[in-house]
Structure formats: C-alpha cells, structure tokens
Amino acid sequence: DTGVSQNPRHKITKRGQNVTFRCDPISEHNRLYWYRQTLGQGPEFLTYFQNEAQLEKSRLLSDRFSAERPKGSFSTLEIQRTEQGDSAMYLCASSPQPGKSGELFFGEGSRLTVL
Amino acid sequence: GIQVEQSPPDLILQEGANSTLRCNFSDSVNNLQWFHQNPWGQLINLFYIPSGTKQNGRLSATTVATERYSLLYISSSQTTDSGVYFCAVGRNQGGKLIFGQGTELSVKP
Numbered sequence: 001d002t003g004v005s006q007n008p009r010h011k012i013t014k015r016g017q018n019v020t021f022r023c024d025p026i027s028e029h030n031r032l033y034w035y036r037q038t039l040g041q042g043p044e045f046l047t048y049f050q051n052e053a054q055l056e057k058s059r060l061l062s063d064r065f066s067a068e069r070p071k072g073s074f075s076t077l078e079i080q081r082t083e084q085g086d087s088a089m090y091l092c093a094s095s096p097q098p099g100k101s102g103e104l105f106f107g108e109g110s111r112l113t114v115l
Numbered sequence: 116g117i118q119v120e121q122s123p124p125d126l127i128l129q130e131g132a133n134s135t136l137r138c139n140f141s142d143s144v145n146n147l148q149w150f151h152q153n154p155w156g157q158l159i160n161l162f163y164i165p166s167g168t169k170q171n172g173r174l175s176a177t178t179v180a181t182e183r184y185s186l187l188y189i190s191s192s193q194t195t196d197s198g199v200y201f202c203a204v205g206r207n208q209g210g211k212l213i214f215g216q217g218t219e220l221s222v223k224p
Contacts, residue, residue: 031209042119042201042214043158056211089156095209102146102208106158 002026004107006092012113013082020078021110025094032075033104034067035091036060043091049075082114117142121202121215128192128222136187136218138202146205146212147178149187153198161187161200165208192222 005024013019025032030051035043046065047057051072061067064082069075079086089111093104118141128134138147149161162169162176164185169176173192178185189196199219203212 033211042203042217045211045213048211050209058211091158093158101163102148102205102210103160103163104148104203104212105160106150108155108157111156 004092004094004105006090006107006110008110009108010111010113012115014115015084016081018078018080019082019112020076021090021092021112022074022076023092023107024074025092026105028096029094029105030072030097031095032069033093033095034075034077035093037089037091037109038087046077079112082112084114087112087114117144117204117206117213119202119204119213119215121200121218123218124216125219126221128220130192130194130222130224132192132222133188133190134192134220136189136200136202136220138185138187138204138215140183140185140202140204142183142206144180144183144204144206146208146210147180147185148203148212149176149185150201150203151196151198152201152217158201189220192220194222194224196220197222 033048034046037043049069064080089109091109093106120139166180175188199217203214205212
C-alpha cells in the first residue's frame with residue numbers, strides 16, 4: 001500500500017495558463033475526493049467520486065475547474081485560464097467503499113502558484 | 116451548511132504537558148474525523164470517531180454526538196506533536212467533510 005499519490009507536487013504557472021493535477025488513490029478505495037487549502041485555513045471540499053461517477057461538486061468549483069476519474073482509478077483536476085486567486089494547495093484523498101469506515105486518507109498535495 | 120468551530124486557535128505547550136482540543140459543530144453528523152497537519156503540509160488521519168471514545172497511544176478522542184462536540188486529548192506532548200489539528204464533520208459516513216479552522220499546536224523542548 002503506497003498511500004495516496006499526487007503530482008506534480010509543485011506547479012508555478014502564469015495567469016491564464018491551464019494546469020492539470022493527477023491523483024492516484026489507495027488501490028482498494030473506490031471514493032476519491034479533491035479539496036483546496038489556502039494559507040491559514042482548513043481544507044475546503046471541491047468534489048468527490050465514487051468509482052467513475054462524480055457524486056457532488058462544490059459551488060467553489062467554477063466553470064474553469066473540471067475533474068475526471070475515467071476508469072474509477074486515478075483522477076485529474078484541471079484548472080483552465082488560471083487566476084491568481086487559484087493559488088492554493090490542492091489535496092486529494094481517498095476512502096474505502098461505503099459501509100466500511102468513512103476514514104479519509106490524504107496525499108501530500110499539489111501546491112499551485114499563479115504569477 | 117454545518118458550522119465547525121475549533122478551540123483554542125493556538126496553543127503553546129512545554130514538552131511533557133497535556134492538552135485538550137475542542138470541536139463544536141452545529142448540526143447532527145454521522146462522520147467526524149480528527150487530522151494532524153504536519154509542518155510539511157501532510158494531513159494524517161488520527162481518528163474516525165462519529166461517536167464514543169477511542170485511544171491510540173498518547174492520543175485519545177471523545178465525541179458526544181447528542182451535544183455536538185468532540186474532544187481530542189494529547190498526553191505527555193512531544194515536539195513532534197507540533198502542527199495544526201483539524202476536526203472535520205459530515206452528514207454521511209462517506210461524502211464531503213467540512214473542516215474547522217484548526218488548532219495550531221506548538222510544543223517547546
């Protein structure tokens with residue numbers, strides 16, 4: 001069990017560029033979550049998947065954000081036309097199937113800096 | 116939505132001291148977790164505790180769901196306990212969690 005893996009760990013981009021983050025969950029977990037964390041704040045929920053189905057999206061997730069989990073394994077989070085306000089740590093987490101523990105396991109995060 | 120309040124916001128301890136962190140929430144929940152975020156930003160799950168009491172070494176947690184609060188106890192604190200402790204709650208066992216603002220703990224040698 002290698003844990004939740006995220007890459008890239010750091011991304012610096014210019015305003016207006018597109019960026020994509022990847023998350024590989026713990027292999028037997030069928031739920032996958034994306035959160036965003038800014039300095040001094042707790043993580044904020046963005047979206048989550050059960051297998052390949054996107055079950056909930058936060059209103060924080062504007063039209064410029066899209067998340068996919070095409071085969072129910074890894075997930076990608078794309079931000080189009082980045083803005084300086086998108087600078088944050090993007091956290092991915094996974095949890096076991098419903099009926100078992102709802103415990104969340106987080107990756108190390110992908111830090112985005114938009115110049 | 117559910118509101119989560121953590122107290123105190125900051126805590127400074129001498130190594131070896133004990134502490135209690137509190138999490139209040141505004142509505143019924145079926146999911147409550149405590150996390151430790153280390154200085155490198157990694158969030159580590161400490162407890163999944165929607166109700167009852169659990170212990171893991173020097174850490175223990177109690178959730179009184181009917182009174183909408185949870186407590187995290189740290190005994191004999193060590194410098195490695197430093198970091199931010201988050202409480203997070205959700206209406207369902209799975210699904211989204213709402214995080215509090217955290218308690219920043221600093222343990223001095």
